[in-house]
Amino acid sequence: MSIIAILAALGIALHLATGFPWPLYTVLVLGGLPLLWGLLQRLRALDFGSDLLAGMSILTAVLLEQYLVGSLVVLMLSGGTALEEYAMRRASAVLAALAKRMPRIAHRRTEAGIADIPLEQVALGDTLVVFPHETCPADGTVLAGHGAMDESFLTGEPFHIAKLPGATVLSGAINGEAVLEIRTDKLPVDSRYAQIMRVMQEAEQARPSMRRLADRLGSWYTPLALAVAAAGWALSGDPSRFLAVLVIATPCPLLIAIPVAILGAISLAARRAIIIKDPALLERIDTCRTFIFDKTGTLTYGRPALTGLVTAPGIARGEALAWAASLEQFSKHPLAAPVLAAAQAEGIALAPILSVSEKPGQGLTGHLDGRQIAITGSSKVNLPNLPPTQPGMEALLLLDGAFAAALQFQDAPRAESKSFIGHLHPRHGARKVLLLSGDRETEVRYLASEVGISEVLSNKSPEEKVAIVRQETALAPTLFVGDGINDAPAMQAATVGIAFGQNSDVTAEAAGAVILEASLHKVDELIHIGQRLRRIALQCAIGGMALSLIGMVAAATGYLPPVAGAVAQEFIDLAAVLNALRMALPTGELSDIDA
Numbered sequence: 001m002s003i004i005a006i007l008a009a010l011g012i013a014l015h016l017a018t019g020f021p022w023p024l025y026t027v028l029v030l031g032g033l034p035l036l037w038g039l040l041q042r043l044r045a046l047d048f049g050s051d052l053l054a055g056m057s058i059l060t061a062v063l064l065e066q067y068l069v070g071s072l073v074v075l076m077l078s079g080g081t082a083l084e085e086y087a088m089r090r091a092s093a094v095l096a097a098l099a100k101r102m103p104r105i106a107h108r109r110t111e112a113g114i115a116d117i118p119l120e121q122v123a124l125g126d127t128l129v130v131f132p133h134e135t136c137p138a139d140g141t142v143l144a145g146h147g148a149m150d151e152s153f154l155t156g157e158p159f160h161i162a163k164l165p166g167a168t169v170l171s172g173a174i175n176g177e178a179v180l181e182i183r184t185d186k187l188p189v190d191s192r193y194a195q196i197m198r199v200m201q202e203a204e205q206a207r208p209s210m211r212r213l214a215d216r217l218g219s220w221y222t223p224l225a226l227a228v229a230a231a232g233w234a235l236s237g238d239p240s241r242f243l244a245v246l247v248i249a250t251p252c253p254l255l256i257a258i259p260v261a262i263l264g265a266i267s268l269a270a271r272r273a274i275i276i277k278d279p280a281l282l283e284r285i286d287t288c289r290t291f292i293f294d295k296t297g298t299l300t301y302g303r304p305a306l307t308g309l310v311t312a313p314g315i316a317r318g319e320a321l322a323w324a325a326s327l328e329q330f331s332k333h334p335l336a337a338p339v340l341a342a343a344q345a346e347g348i349a350l351a352p353i354l355s356v357s358e359k360p361g362q363g364l365t366g367h368l369d370g371r372q373i374a375i376t377g378s379s380k381v382n383l384p385n386l387p388p389t390q391p392g393m394e395a396l397l398l399l400d401g402a403f404a405a406a407l408q409f410q411d412a413p414r415a416e417s418k419s420f421i422g423h424l425h426p427r428h429g430a431r432k433v434l435l436l437s438g439d440r441e442t443e444v445r446y447l448a449s450e451v452g453i454s455e456v457l458s459n460k461s462p463e464e465k466v467a468i469v470r471q472e473t474a475l476a477p478t479l480f481v482g483d484g485i486n487d488a489p490a491m492q493a494a495t496v497g498i499a500f501g502q503n504s505d506v507t508a509e510a511a512g513a514v515i516l517e518a519s520l521h522k523v524d525e526l527i528h529i530g531q532r533l534r535r536i537a538l539q540c541a542i543g544g545m546a547l548s549l550i551g552m553v554a555a556a557t558g559y560l561p562p563v564a565g566a567v568a569q570e571f572i573d574l575a576a577v578l579n580a581l582r583m584a585l586p587t588g589e590l591s592d593i594d595a
Contacts, residue, residue, distance in 0.1 A: 147178025
């Protein structure tokens with residue numbers, strides 16, 4: 001269809017520049033005939049969309065020798081279809097992005113050394129070497145090495161996860177700065193990453209096709225126009241009245257104005273750092289009544305922070321923080337960075353630590369001024385008088401084996417998360433807001449209480465997320481917002497999928513829209529852009545059809561001849577297009593989130 005649209009545009013331009021009619025003949029023959037054949041097939045299937053009436057308008061224009069009008073209808077008909085084809089081409093891009101992320105080779109350790117082998121040759125029990133910053137090729141267990149992996153794209157966890165001998169690794173995770181040796185526990189085709197690819201394929205196959213607004217309106221407008229035209233001919237016996245009605249009934253407000261409004265909305269969104277990948281999203285987003293959010297990096301910043309420090313009697317907070325930060329400077333643990341950041345923010349100087357050791361699974365130990373300092377997980381010790389466990393993550397600081405302080409961490413919610421969630425029901429008609437995450441239940445419920453979400457589902461795999469989103473979508477249109485590869489299948493299953501941020505190329509391809517700036521205000525702006533588009537599109541379509549209906553009655557009763565009807569239709573088209581162009585105009589504040 002895009003080729004026909006280009007041909008029509010060139011032919012019309014050449015005709016207007018030279019005045020020769022043959023470019024219009026070329027458009028009608030090479031572009032109009034294929035379109036008419038496709039419309040004939042739709043007629044045989046009893047599909048009375050707006051495109052069908054446009055096809056009849058092409059024939060009418062030819063019979064009236066209005067070749068320019070017929071060519072314009074060809075251009076707008078093919079242009080609207082090209083927009084749909086563009087949106088449908090995303091499916092292959094999603095799977096291509098997933099496949100591109102996986103390595104093509106693996107490094108297998110043998111008696112002769114390290115050999116590079118194709119991924120398909122990896123066998124269960126193989127010892128594989130994962131070099132720094134490489135993508136892990138298979139699910140397995142660490143045999144040697146001490147480092148960390150970024151699993152956030154796969155598990156939803158926002159942190160680099162420490163990897164020591166005995167720890168599990170996931171295919172698709174990105175290795176840190178240390179070399180790791182792993183034992184293959186699952187073949188690459190059975191790995192977590194392969195499962196996500198299969199879920200993605202199933203989600204795309206199950207995704208319902210959405211009809212354009214023009215088709216929905218045209219489903220009743222087309223039969224009505226034909227009925228009026230037939231009545232005018234039957235009552236008068238004059239076939240020119242049938243032609244006159246079809247000319248004035250040509251649904252150019254549907255075929256021209258709505259695509260123009262959609263392109264204007266795409267342009268407006270792009271200027272606000274929102275990339276629209278599926279234009280149909282703009283028509284659907286205002287109908288969503290169930291809002292589903294991932295936690296990490298969406299409602300939160302995706303960065304752990306030290307939020308609490310509870311000390312034992314007789315130990316000052318600054319003193320405990322100084323001990324912890326001095327020790328953590330030697331660790332690559334994900335929670336070391338927030339401890340050091342807190343100490344730096346408070347101007348605490350780091351003290352020299354002697355004989356540091358970090359045994360796998362046992363935490364970090366060192367000596368300061370002749371005393372032993374250790375930081376370990378709360379589940380690793382059994383001491384009296386420990387403070388109550390708090391939601392989220394926690395580490396204990398021990399002084400000579402006794403409790404000294406509890407360090408509490410949270411992945412902080414975004415500043416606008418609570419106000420954004422709170423305004424969804426009164427401003428956007430949300431009936432249900434759901435927090436759906438792969439994170440731990442205590443962490444998810446803590447965030448939900450902070451931002452005002454009552455319905456929480458935690459510890460969910462990508463497969464479970466898809467099932468939940470499909471279940472919710474069967475009840476009401478859904479909007480899903482996420483930012484990791486594990487969110488991509490759920491985005492495909494939702495009525496509207498939005499990728500938040502630029503953390504994943506795969507998620508960006510799977511989503512209908514990508515929010516480039518990490519702000520929920522941008523999500524709200526996208527909703528408002530969809531509302532504005534729907535409002536302007538309906539104004540163009542319904543207003544244009546209402547004027548056309550008046551003209552059809554005049555044509556059927558003999559007051560509007562075919563030539564005058566064509567002129568009148570041009571004025572209706574012009575009014576509709578001018579109104580549609582308002583969509584691209586700069587506008588003021590689009591977000592209505594309370595400050």
